Amino acid sequence: MDLIWSIFFWLIPVFMFILIPFSTFYYEADDGLLMAGTSVGANAKKKSRLWDAFKWEFATLVIVSLAFFLTYYFLSFADIPVQEYSPTVATLFVYETFPAFNASDTSQLLPFESSQLSAMGVYDRQVVASNWENPEPSSVRVQLTLATFFAGLMAFLGWFVFALFGGVGIAAMPLDLIMNFVNRPRHMDALEFAEAKQSIRDRVNELVQIGELMKIEREQKGRTGAGSSGGFCGKKNAAMSRKEMKEEKRTLREFKKAVYMLDNDVDDFKNCTSNYNKFNPLIPIGSLLLGICAFVISIFWILHIIVFVLPPSNPIAPFLNNYFQWFDQWFPLFGVLSVAIFAFYLLLAAVKGCFKFGLRFLFFTIHPMEINKTYMSSFLFNTALVVLCSLPVVQFCSASFADYARYATVRQIFGTQIHYLAFFNWFWKTNFFIYALLAVALLTALYLGCKPRDTSSDGLSLRDRLKSRRA
Amino acid sequence: MADAFLIVSIVVALLILGIVGFYVLVKYQHPEDANEAWFPKVVVWSGFVVAGATVLLLPLDVANNEGYPGETLAEWVALLFFAGVEALGIRLEQNNVDWYFGGRLDSLCPGLLASTFPWLRVPFTNELHSSSLSPARHHFQDVTATIHEYAAASTWILSGPSSSGSFPSSCSS
Numbered sequence: 001m002d003l004i005w006s007i008f009f010w011l012i013p014v015f016m017f018i019l020i021p022f023s024t025f026y027y028e029a030d031d032g033l034l035m036a037g038t039s040v041g042a043n044a045k046k047k048s049r050l051w052d053a054f055k056w057e058f059a060t061l062v063i064v065s066l067a068f069f070l071t072y073y074f075l076s077f078a079d080i081p082v083q084e085y086s087p088t089v090a091t092l093f094v095y096e097t098f099p100a101f102n103a104s105d106t107s108q109l110l111p112f113e114s115s116q117l118s119a120m121g122v123y124d125r126q127v128v129a130s131n132w133e134n135p136e137p138s139s140v141r142v143q144l145t146l147a148t149f150f151a152g153l154m155a156f157l158g159w160f161v162f163a164l165f166g167g168v169g170i171a172a173m174p175l176d177l178i179m180n181f182v183n184r185p186r187h188m189d190a191l192e193f194a195e196a197k198q199s200i201r202d203r204v205n206e207l208v209q210i211g212e213l214m215k216i217e218r219e220q221k222g223r224t225g226a227g228s229s230g231g232f233c234g235k236k237n238a239a240m241s242r243k244e245m246k247e248e249k250r251t252l253r254e255f256k257k258a259v260y261m262l263d264n265d266v267d268d269f270k271n272c273t274s275n276y277n278k279f280n281p282l283i284p285i286g287s288l289l290l291g292i293c294a295f296v297i298s299i300f301w302i303l304h305i306i307v308f309v310l311p312p313s314n315p316i317a318p319f320l321n322n323y324f325q326w327f328d329q330w331f332p333l334f335g336v337l338s339v340a341i342f343a344f345y346l347l348l349a350a351v352k353g354c355f356k357f358g359l360r361f362l363f364f365t366i367h368p369m370e371i372n373k374t375y376m377s378s379f380l381f382n383t384a385l386v387v388l389c390s391l392p393v394v395q396f397c398s399a400s401f402a403d404y405a406r407y408a409t410v411r412q413i414f415g416t417q418i419h420y421l422a423f424f425n426w427f428w429k430t431n432f433f434i435y436a437l438l439a440v441a442l443l444t445a446l447y448l449g450c451k452p453r454d455t456s457s458d459g460l461s462l463r464d465r466l467k468s469r470r471a
Numbered sequence: 472m473a474d475a476f477l478i479v480s481i482v483v484a485l486l487i488l489g490i491v492g493f494y495v496l497v498k499y500q501h502p503e504d505a506n507e508a509w510f511p512k513v514v515v516w517s518g519f520v521v522a523g524a525t526v527l528l529l530p531l532d533v534a535n536n537e538g539y540p541g542e543t544l545a546e547w548v549a550l551l552f553f554a555g556v557e558a559l560g561i562r563l564e565q566n567n568v569d570w571y572f573g574g575r576l577d578s579l580c581p582g583l584l585a586s587t588f589p590w591l592r593v594p595f596t597n598e599l600h601s602s603s604l605s606p607a608r609h610h611f612q613d614v615t616a617t618i619h620e621y622a623a624a625s626t627w628i629l630s631g632p633s634s635s636g637s638f639p640s641s642c643s644s
Binding site: 001004005008011012015019020023024026027328335336339340343344347369370371372373374375376379380383384386387389390391393394397398401404405407408409410 | 480484496498499500501502503504507510511512514515517518519521522523524525526527528529530531532533534535
């Protein structure tokens with residue numbers, strides 16, 4: 001099993017730092033805007049793009065491998081705590097039992113019975129006293145293999161992402177699925193129809209205006225700047241200060257978010273009106289059922305964390321561990337299947353959480369997964385997220401299901417070697433990330449409970465801000 | 472021998488992961504990307520499978536050891552791997568030898584490896600029924616002939632001389 005784990009521990013950094021960035025660089029797909037240009041497929045540009053991608057990839061690799069090998073050089077040992085005993089063999093062992101003989105033939109020994117044992121005598125005490133237990137806990141220093149250390153490092157990096165997005169996702173997933181049912185398409189009467197149509201028309205006009213304004217602004221800046229290519233991936237405009245760049249990126253993200261929300265609303269509007277007869281009524285019901293399942297899994301996860309993972313000395317109850325073991329006795333596949341469901345749910349929650357977080361707070365570009373609307377760049381982004389989160393999920397699951405997985409190799413890897421890794425052990429021992437995950441999940445549940453609807457920022461204010469900047 | 476049930480589960484799990492990944496990729500992709508960007512598609516698909524498999528390794532790990540001694544899956548994988556390498560090596564070597572001694576050096580093939588691959592497809596029919604035999608092939612045929620004779624002998628021993636016809640001549644001597 002060590003071999004198989006090592007293979008996957010190698011595969012994850014390979015995907016994370018070689019394959020995914022390379023394909024992202026190659027397609028220059030920082031955001032969906034540029035994809036339109038690339039899919040035209042100008043062959044003349046391809047060669048230079050390949051070269052560009054190699055250069056970027058090479059730079060990434062140099063930085064990453066430098067970081068990896070330096071940390072490996074300095075931090076790749078684990079101090080595993082042990083309790084020391086020093087037995088003394090020199091003492092003569094005298095067992096104070098009284099042999100029982102056959103009553104008729106005293107040379108014949110009878111088989112031993114526990115009733116023959118006597119209370120601890122002088123010699124027993126001597127033997128016990130000669131065994132010395134060191135009261136101070138000491139430790140054994142263990143050097144980790146490259147694969148195991150990288151697994152620990154990748155898990156550490158992944159935890160930052162997973163604690164945030166996983167936490168958001170655990171709370172947001174059931175809520176969103178249930179909201180899908182609550183806000184399912186309903187038939188509109190004429191007045192509602194007219195109002196909805198007018199509102200959508202207004203929003204479309206606003207966004208078109210904003211788009212035009214942004215285009216003009218960009219062209220102006222492109223003209224003032226000396227020979228810049230103007231795009232976000234192009235050279236930094238000399239005339240544009242860092243703050244302006246940031247501001248422009250933020251505006252663009254806001255704009256994209258507003259467009260995304262409008263797109264969704266238009267789809268909803270169509271489902272209420274022109275597509276009403278074609279709309280499958282089972283979709284909201286399915287969404288409700290999935291939402292209930294997700295709700296159950298989320299609640300179970302949170303309870304499990306509180307009951308099993310976080311108590312500092314001893315778990316209060318084995319909880320899910322018992323359930324898996326019971327299921328495994330019944331039919332082996334079911335236990336495995338339920339572990340898989342619980343683990344996979346965390347990965348899905350991370351993707352969901354990332355998207356939700358991006359939609360609510362404008363720190364980064366949103367990469368929604370939409371049927372028939374997802375560009376390769378969004379796919380790559382979400383794949384990177386899933387790959388990055390897979391190791392924290394494994395570590396988290398192996399700690400959560402420690403009782404269930406007590407004989408597994410993974411407990412030895414994550415529970416011992418990586419758990420006591422130099423420097424990183426503070427994060428694992430104090431359950432830092434798990435507290436963070438729980439806190440984020442609870443905060444998200446509160447926040448979404450108060451504000452269940454995603455709202456785009458007001459188009460009018462965005463437009464006014466752009467206008468004021470031009471003036 | 473590792474648990475057959477585990478091996479079946481692994482194959483099924485990988486199949487499901489692969490199919491789901493493929494389905495998601497096809498269902499969610501933008502029409503503009505339909506026949507473009509093959510490399511990222513492969514990366515996305517394989518990344519999904521790898522991430523899924525990493526998570527699923529945990530239950531496999533639990534199911535594999537269970538605290539029982541005996542051959543584990545990893546040993547079985549290693550065995551399979553080396554057996555595969557050995558089989559491929561023997562096959563390749565056999566064909567290379569065959570190719571060199573077969574007097575086909577003048578038929579200008581683009582590369583050694585490429586030229587050995589066509590041989591991979593028809594090893595047995597070719598080796599046994601070729602009319603122009605090279606020394607290496609003679610040797611190989613001797614070996615296969617012996618194996619055939621042993622097989623025939625064993626059937627003769629098991630079922631008796633009357634049912635399987637006459638006793639093979641080479642074994643009677």
